[in-house]
Amino acid sequence: MLQLRHLSKSYTNGRPVLADLSWHFKAGEFVAIMGDSGVGKSTLLNLIAGLDTPDAGPQAEAAPILVDGIAMSGLDDAAATRLRRERMGFIFQAFHVLPHLTLLQNVALPLLLNGLPQQRASAMLAAVGLGGRDNDFPHQLSGGEMQRVAIARALVHQPALVLADEPTGNLDPDTAHSILTLLRAEIKSTGACAIMVTHSQAAAEMADKVLILTKSGIQETTLVN
Numbered sequence: 772m773l774q775l776r777h778l779s780k781s782y783t784n785g786r787p788v789l790a791d792l793s794w795h796f797k798a799g800e801f802v803a804i805m806g807d808s809g810v811g812k813s814t815l816l817n818l819i820a821g822l823d824t825p826d827a828g829p830q831a832e833a834a835p836i837l838v839d840g841i842a843m844s845g846l847d848d849a850a851a852t853r854l855r856r857e858r859m860g861f862i863f864q865a866f867h868v869l870p871h872l873t874l875l876q877n878v879a880l881p882l883l884l885n886g887l888p889q890q891r892a893s894a895m896l897a898a899v900g901l902g903g904r905d906n907d908f909p910h911q912l913s914g915g916e917m918q919r920v921a922i923a924r925a926l927v928h929q930p931a932l933v934l935a936d937e938p939t940g941n942l943d944p945d946t947a948h949s950i951l952t953l954l955r956a957e958i959k960s961t962g963a964c965a966i967m968v969t970h971s972q973a974a975a976e977m978a979d980k981v982l983i984l985t986k987s988g989i990q991e992t993t994l995v996n
């Protein structure tokens with residue numbers, strides 16, 4: 772579903788953040804990515820999302836990120852935006868719920884942008900435990916409820932790839948568990964691939980597979996209690 776091939780990223784100061792990463796993420800898989808602070812986890816998600824660009828040049832792989840066989844590097848801005856809008860769902864702080872839209876409008880946004888029927892938005896709010904609150908505004912919600920809206924919005928258009936950056940940061944353990952149970956159930960029912968960056972061992976335990984990102988690369992690990 773998603774292939775990373777010799778992916779590298781350095782920032783303008785020349786310091787490499789990610790070097791020669793290769794991995795194959797499969798459809799239907801819920802994968803957690805862990806690793807030390809500053810190792811490049813968020814950078815990796817941004818690259819996959821097409822929000823940042825991998826290193827280019829004679830030594831670099833020409834197509835380091837393939838989504839369903841499509842090279843992100845071959846897409847112009849409009850095509851990358853379309854791919855993101857149609858095929859991806861984001862649970863990122865930067866994509867947080869919009870304060871001036873109702874909960875229903877927030878969740879319906881990906882459907883609207885993709886020209887899809889909007890009925891699923893209300894059902895999706897109900898699925899995340901916010902049934903009957905369609906017309907509330909984000910400021911009327913707790914942090915956990917807000918995160919549920921973000922998840923409903925990320926999943927409503929049934930994306931093939933869900934990218935989540937610390938989706939349970941700042942949530943109490945019970946809320947975190949119920950949110951990840953929901954995320955897991957959704958991706959298992961749609962066959963999507965979900966990639967979740969987290970520092971939380973409890974969150975990572977909900978995934979099918981845990982990868983550790985280090986300076987020397989990416990590898991699968993088994994969590995020990």
Ligand SMILES: Nc1ncnc2c1ncn2[C@@H]1O[C@H](COP(=O)(O)OP(=O)(O)OP(=O)(O)O)[C@@H](O)[C@H]1O
Pocket residue numbers: 782783788806807808809810811812813814815
């Ligand atoms: N736009 C940027 N310009 C320069 N350096 C950057 C930029 N964005 C990130 N970095 C650097 O890249 C490295 C990786 O950052 P990143 O946010 O991906 O780490 P992380 O693993 O997600 O960390 P954390 O777990 O603390 O969130 C850091 O050293 C950071 O300072």
